[in-house]
Amino acid sequence: MSIREEIIAQARGAKRAAEVLANLSTEMKNQALEAIATELENSMEEILEENRKDLEAGEKAGLSRALLDRLLLNEDRIRSMADGLREIIQLEDPVGDIVEMWKRPNGLMVGKMRVPMGVIGIIYEARPNVTIDAAGLCLKAGNAVILRGGSEAINSNRILARIAAEAIARVGLPAGCIQLVQTTDREAVSVLLGLNEYLDLLIPRGGAGLIRRVINEARVPVIETGTGNCHIFVDEGADLQMALDIVFNAKTSRPGVCNAVETLLVHRAIAPDFLPELYRVLRQNNVELRGCPAVREIIPDINEAVESDWEEEYLDYILAVRVVNNFEDAVSHINTYGTKHSEAIITNDYTRSQRFLREVDAAAVYVNASTRFTDGNQFGLGAEIGISTQKLHARGPMGLNELTTCKFIVYGQGQIRE
DSSP: OOHHHHHHHHHHHHHHHHHHHTTOOHHHHHHHHHHHHHHHHHTHHHHHHHHHHHHHHHHHTTOOHHHHHHHOOOHHHHHHHHHHHHHHHHSOOOTTOEEEEEEOTTSOEEEEEEEEOOEEEEEEOSOTHHHHHHHHHHHHTTOEEEEEOOGGGHHHHHHHHHHHHHHHHHTTOOGGGEEEOOOOOTHHHHHHHTOTTTOSEEEEESOHHHHHHHHHHOSSOBOOBOOOOEEEEEOTTOOHHHHHHHHHHHHHSOTTSTTSEEEEEEETTTHHHHHHHHHHHHHTTTOEEEEOHHHHHHOTTSEEOOGGGGGOOOOSSEEEEEEESSHHHHHHHHHHHOOSSEEEEEOSOHHHHHHHHHHOOSSEEEESSOGGGOSTTTTTSOOOSOEEOSSSSOOEEOOTGGGEEEEEEEEOSSOOOO
16 A cells, blocks of 8 residues: 555545544543543553654754653653643543524524634654544544654654544544554655545644744645744843743753744843843853854854744754844844744833734743643643644634634524525
């Protein structure tokens, strides 16, 4: 069987499974989620063994520290995946919710009901936890899912997907609800991008190259997620200790994720006081700084930033730093180079904080807080399938509601249109 034939067979199975899932009770879906969570906890050694294969291959391939961290599974992270599924169980099931209802002059009652999307394809890189997160969220929202992970995590993804599929089968759900594309051949992505007959939505999660390819080539509707060239602007008169703490957290807590800061903008008036201390703190944690000429006048030891640095999502221990003359220059830089993900200002000026919230075009805009909070769980929304950086049909962290659509429902008493 060719790659195309194999994936089409999976898609057909997913479409049949989606018809069953759309009408399952919340209780049945929650039983399936608990079954996956329990089996993850019972299969730790097997999961870790497969993950070690991916880590060893990643080290040989020269993956960065940050990417290896994204790839790593350990007992805590496996427990976290299981806990995440149990959090989804606690979330309200959106399927069947009546969003609105109104009465027309002719007596018709018109409303909107939340319904599943149908079949969702997830294309992602080097993060095996996405296999479980995506499967759980799609299942609770009544969607079948086809997962295509990156080659770096193929062994981890295979074992996780197998565990999930076997667990839900034991509680009576169709096997086609959760499926993983088994091949790492790039042709598989091309096939998925063209399956508009079977797939209702594609969600890419990964680097700029992957997302660009999906957007340019897909015939299936796409929600763009994840690319995070995130900025922090340290304003004139800001609390410099607060700024240090926030920048340190946003860069070093997990540099390989999309809400980590990649570019720091510093007001010229505070740069001489702030930048040397920043350099001292980040150098101790092996963060490489790349600066504009004004930054390098203050910190001569660092590398010069070139134009491409302002556009880069490093996903690594690298930070581009630029001195700006004023608030307007900072906002202009962000709106020019940002990817509309997460942007922050550190300021004590209320007027400028409010202007920043209004004028910066991004899914999440912060005042005096780390960009690392852009996450469904941190926002109180529960688990999320990704951060949408577009404006249709969802923006920001996407949870269960964003994995549904609406249909109109109409109640009548025999009305006919004249």
